[in-house]
Amino acid sequence: MKNDFKFSDTSVKAGDLLLNENPFVYVLSSKEKGLRCDNCLQKLKVLKCSGCQFVHYCGRVCQKEAWSGHKWECANLKRVAPKIIPDAARMLAKIVNRLSRGDGHTYRAYYTKTSFRMWKDLMSHYPDLKQDKKRMDHFTSLCMVLFEFLRDISLPNTVELMGMYGRMVINSFTILDIDMNSIGTGIYLASSIVDHSCGPNAVATFDGKTINIRAIQDMPSLDWNQIRISYIDLLKTPRERQTELLENYYFLCECDRCIGDIQTKIIHAAKCPNTKCDNPIKIPWKNCELVKKSMDHSKNNGIENGDSNKSEIKDSECSGGSEIDEIECSACGSKCTDKYIEVYKKAMEFTEMHLQKMKGSSVAYVDVCKFCLEKQEGVLHPLNVLHAQTLDHAFDALIQVQLWEIASIYAEKLVHCFKFYYGERHPLLGLLHLKYGKILLYKMDLRKALEQLKLAEKILKITHGDRHPLYKEQLLPLLSQAMIEC
Ligand SMILES: [Zn+2]
Ligand SMILES: [Zn+2]
Ligand SMILES: [Zn+2]
Ligand SMILES: [Zn+2]
DSSP, rough: OOOOOOOTOOOBBBTOEEEEESSSSEEEEEGGGBBBBBTTOOOOOEEETTTTTEEESSHHHHHHHHHHHHHHHHHHHHTTTTSOOOOOHHHHHHHHHHTTTTTTTTTOOESSSEEEOOOSSSOOHHHHTOOOHHHHHHHHHHHHHHHHTTTTTTOOOOHHHHHHHHHHHEEEEEOOTSOOOOOOOOOTTOOOOOEEEEEEEOEEEETEEEEEEESSOOOOSSOOGGEESSOOOOOHHHHHHHHHHHHHOOOOOOOHHHHHHHHHHTTOOOOSSSSSSOOHHHHHOOOOOOOOOGGGGGSSSSGTEEEETTTTTTTOBBBBSSSSSSOOOTTOOOOOHHHHHHHHHHHHHHHHHHHHHHHSSSOOOHHHHHHHHHHTTTOOTTTHHHHHHHHHHHHHHEEEEETTHHHHHHHHHHHHHHHHHHHOOOOOHHHHHHHHHHHHHTTHHHHHHHHHHOOOHHHHHHOOOTTTTTTIIIIHHHHHHHHHOO
16 A cells, blocks of 8 residues: 655644555454445445355455455355354454464554554553453353364464454454444554544544544644544543543543543533523532542452452542532522422433433434433533433434434534534544535525535545545535535
8 A cells, every 4th residue: 555654753734644554454344244345345236255155245356355365264154154253253363364374473564664563563451351351251252253163273372362362352443434333343553553532633534444544633743652543432421431441441541631620510511590601510410530540459359350440430429519508600600499400310310311222222213312302401501411412312313314404403502512522623523514514405505504514624624635535425516516506
């Protein structure tokens, strides 16, 4: 792949491509099986591999390109059929294969003209892994699948295999399609040098299976130690983000957004009872304390029981002033009556329960979301995280059922939430402006449509670049349509 690396002493502009890379190994998710090409991951008309009848390709070019990596897998998939091999097991098998037969141990992924990373440079977090019951159970079950699946390949010993598993789970990227939906998993050796921040200065997007890492801020020079992307969904409380990062990546995030008080003030805030005041009010609510830093004790606590770090991630109630004191707005002095607090708590509980329920299913329900939003009306702050999550679900659900009128009302509100949680330059904010603009075009509200599409353009140019299909094939046609009709 051609890669014009930036020199480390030249300054970086927002939108600059810092790295693009093809995966070391990758798999198409099984939910996309038969819908996309297993090689290029594009959504095209595909044909089954005549050998295994399991993988699909969009044409001869992709089939040929994939063959050297698929040959060993093809025979094994055929042998175990109709048994389905889980995605994670296929991924681990591909790693084993690439390392044992291919160029796996010598392959270099460059991130500057002279610096590169190899498979062995990935972190395996071996000690953390060994104490993580959930992951160890997962590993054991994958091993059982592998023994059957790779009968003809001599597997590495358990320690080695666990090292591979650790590198796999810690360093995997979720491959996203043009709408930011997950379609697969890949390991990118060079890109995995980038650490996490909840307020990142770079972003990873995908074009097919290729990862692109772009700067979203200007920087005086390119220092890879300072580049940060987000590993997780940011529309969450700092505590939830910390917990997720600790459980999945074994580190405690203490970035400005997690530690600072800008988010903690607002995440669970109530609206001021004074309708003219938009100051957030903190009413005591559970689970908002930050995760405490006591990693050194991790050996003696819950990790061994599988509830990794549970002793630090306890249920807690925020002490936003003592319970007896009256809660009042720090800006206008309006008091929250007991009844108001009661309504707030009911709305929070109700929403939390339904969001939890929707998490399990892939569909969001319009009526459930609307019902939650009605309960939240007038008591939850517009940037309250539960309100934002409900709007997010509602917006998706409304698009599914093509209720454009309400969808556009929610989109308007959601923009503010996305800016607050994701930041001003985030692919999801760009995508939201694009979807909102598209809806306004349907509604023939041309002036506003153009405004939204221009906002989308500004963001997507930075996060995706003007050659990405989302920009070129989705945004530009809408933009020119809006301009012609305007
Ligand atoms: Zn293809
Ligand atoms: Zn095959
Ligand atoms: Zn953080
Ligand atoms: Zn107020």
